Amino acid sequence: MAGTSQVVLRPKTTDEVSAILKYCNERKIAVVPQGGNTGLVGGSVPVFDEVVISTQLMNNIISLDDLSGVLVCQAGCVLATLEDHVSAYNLTMPYDLGAKGSCHIGGNIATNAGGLRLLRYGSLHGSVLGLEVVLANGEVLDCLSTLRKDNTGYDLKHLFIGSEGTLGVVTGVSILCPQKPNSVNVAFLGCDSFSRVLDTFKQSKQQLAEILSAFELIDAASMLTVKENLNLSSPIEDYPFYVLIETSGSDGNHDKEKLDRFLEHLMETGIVENGTVATEPTKIQNIWGLRERLAEALMHDGYNYKYDVSLPLSKFYGLVEAMRERAGAATIRVIGYGHVGDGNLHLNLTTSEYRQDVMDLIEPYIYDWVSGCHGSISAEHGLGFKKKDFIYHSKSKSAVSLMKKMKHLMDPNGILNPYKMLPSD
Template sequence: MKIRHNVKRGNYGFLDSKDISFFESVIGKRNLLQEDLDGYNVDFLRSVCGNSQLVLKPGSVKEVSAILKYCNERKLAVCPQGGNTGLVGGSVPICDEIILSLQRINRIISIDQITGITVCESGCILENLDNKTREVGLVVPVDLGAKSSCYIGGNVSTNAGGLRVLRYGNLHGSVLGVEAVLASGQIIDLMSDFKKDNTGYHLKHLFIGSEGTLGVITKISLLCPPKSDAVHLAFLGLSSFDHVLRTFINAKRYLGEILSSCEMIDAGSLEASVSHFKLNAPIQGYPFYMLIESSGSNASHDLEKFNEFLENGMKNGEILDGTVTAELSKIQDIWKLRELVPVALVNNGYCFKYDISLPLREFYNIVNVMQDRVGDLAKCVCGYGHLGDSNLHLNISCEKFTEELYNRIEPFVFEYTCKVKGSISAEHGIGFLKRNYLKYSKSPESIKMMRSLKKFLDPNGILNPYKVLN
C-alpha cells in the first residue's frame, strides 16, 4: 500500500548536480544509486514509503564521515539504513532524505576465543556473524527471526531483543563499545574490550537504541557467550493463559540456570504460520502453545531436569501435550513455527503489528480486549511473543488497510498499554509509526531531555528526521 501519513517536509536542502558530483568523488559512481530505489524507500510492512532519489553506499567510516560532514553543511537530510527489516518505519525515508546504506561496511574484524569479544562493522548480517562466532565456540547474544537479512548495526541502533533476552539480556549489556559518526562528521571512538569500564558517563548507551537519530554506528565491540553443548527444546500445548503463566514459573524453578528461552504462541498465530508455509506442527488443537528451550553443558543432566519439569506440569494438568527434542533438525523445524509467524501474518492482506511490554498478569488480556473492540473489521487478532521478558507481539490482520479499523485500534492500543503500566515499544523502537505516542511511555521531562540531546548532537536535525521525536 502507499504511504498513508501526511508529513510536512522539514526545512532541508534539495539535491542538485553538485551534490551528486561530490558524493561520486567520495564513494565512486558505482556505489551511488539513483534508479530502482523502491526496495530502499519502502519498509517491510509496506506501510511507510519515502521518496528518496539517492542511495549512498560508503565503504568505510571515513567515507561516512565525509558524507555526513557535507550533508550537515548543506543541510541535506539523511536516513541511515541497514537491512531494512524494521517494523516501525525507522529505516526508510519519510520524504526525500538521502539513504545512507551501511551494506558495504561489513567486515568482521576480530573474534577472540578466550575473551569472547567480537569486533565487527555495522553492516554485518546477523546470521553471518553468528555463524562465524560459532566456528570458534561462541554465539552472538541476539537471535531474531530476521537474522538472515538484518544487520548487527541496526540491531544495536534499535536495541533489538529477540528470542533469548531471557538468557543473555538486551544489547545494552552485551555491547562493550561502539564507533559512531555524528551529524557533523566527527568520528566518536567509544570502543572497549572490557565489561567493566567505569570511567565517567557511558556514552555508548546514547547510541544503543537511538535509531540513528544521534549518530551513525559504524563499528561494534560485542561480548559473545560460549556456545552451549546441549540444547533441548519443548513444544507444549496448554488450555489457558493461566496455565501458560504457571508453566513459565515452573520452567524457571525446574530448569533454572539452563533456561534460555520461553516463548508463547496462541492458536491464531500458529495457524497462520502452519497454513501459509505448509509446516507441520508436532501438536495442534490447543488455544496456547509454548516453546521452552534449555542450553547447558551436560545433555543427560539437562534432559533429566526437563523431564522432571514436564512430568510435574502434566501431573498438575497445566501441560496437556508436548514434545521435547535435542535433535538439531527438529529444533530448527520447531523454531520455524514461531519465527515465521510475523511473515505469515503480512502475506495475506494487511497486518497491524504492535510490539509492547506488559505486566505478565496482563500479558494476554489485550488480545481479548482488541478482539472485542475491532470485531468483524479484522480477520484475525492474535498474540505471540517473549513471555520470559514480558514482550507481546499483538497482530491484527485484515483484507486491506482501512481508516475505520486503524482508528479503532490507535491510539486505544497505546492508551491501554499505558493504563496497565506497560511500554509501547519492547524491542522494535519508536521509529516513525510510534513517534506521536511516545508520551504514553515517557514523561514530559524525559522527552524534553531527549530533545535537548538531539539538538546538541545533531543541531541541524539531519539524522533520521521525523523519527522517535515528533
C-alpha cells in the same frame, strides 16, 4: 511505508561516513542511516528527500578474541554472517532475530533489538562493550572498547543503543559473544488457559533456572495461521495456548534430566495437558518454525497491522482479548504470540487490504490500553516514524524534554534521521 530519496550513498569506511556527514551538516542536508532495512516502524525510511547512508558495504569483521569472546566488526555486517563466523570458534551471538539473514548489526544496535533469547543473554545494553559512532558534524567518537569493565566517566555507548540513528551513525561495534551451548532441547506444551501458561513460566524459572534460554507463547489463532497459510502442523493436539521452551547448556545428560523432571512435575500437577520434547536439530527446527514463521504466514492474509508492546505478565494476553472483542469482526484474524520470558507481546491483526476504519479501531486504543497497564508501546521495534507521536504513552514529559535537549546538543542542525523517534511537537 515507502520512502523517497534522490541519493543513496554506500560508504565502505568510517572516514567516508565522516566526510559525508561533515558535508551534509555544513549544508544542512538531512540524512537517513540505513542497514538491512528490516525495521517495522519506518525508522530507516526517508520521509521526504533525505540522503540515504547505507552501511551495506561496511561488512568487515575486524577481529574475534576467542578467549574473551569479544567480536569487533563494522556496522554493516549481517547478523547471520556473524553467527556463522563466531560459531566456528564455539561461540554464539547473544541475540537471535527472525530477520537475521538480512538485518545489520548496526541497525540492531540502533533499535536495541531484543529477539528470541533475551531471557538468557539480556539486552544489547549488556552485550555491547563498545561503539564507534560518527556524530552529526563528522567527528568520529571512538568508544570501541573491548573491556568488560571500564568505569571511567559517562558510558557514552548507551546513548546510541536504541537511539534509532538520531544522535549519530554507528560504524563499528564491539560485542561480547557467549559460549555456544553444547546441548539444546526444546519442549512444546499445550495449556488450557493463559493462567496455566504463567504457572508453567514460574515453574520453569524455578526448576530449569540456568539452562532456560527461551520461553515463547503461541495462541490457538497463531497456530491456525501457520496451519492454514503455510500447511505446517502441530506436534501435539489442539489447545488454546502453546508454550515453546528452549533449554541450552554444557551437559546434555544433566539438561535432559532437569527438563524431564520439570515436565513430569507439570503433568502430575495438571499445569500442562500435553507436550513433546525435541533433541534432534531437525525436530527442534520444525518446532521453532511454528513460532518463527508466523510473520511469513500472516502475509498470506493480505495486510498486517503489527504491534510490539511490553506488558506486565498479569496483563500480557488481556490486550489480545480486548482487541479481538473490539476489532475482531472487521478483521480476518487477531493473534497474539511472543516472548513471555521478557513480557514482550506481538499482537497482529489482518485484513485482505489496508482499511482506515480498522486502523481507527486499533489506534490510539491499543496505546491507551498499554499505557493504562504501565507498559511500553514498543518493546523491541523502536518508535521510528510510525510511533513517534505516541511516545508520551510510555515516557513522561520531562523525559521527552531531556531527549529533545540531547538531540539539539548533538545534532543542532537536525540532519540525523529527522521526523523519527521524537514527537512532532
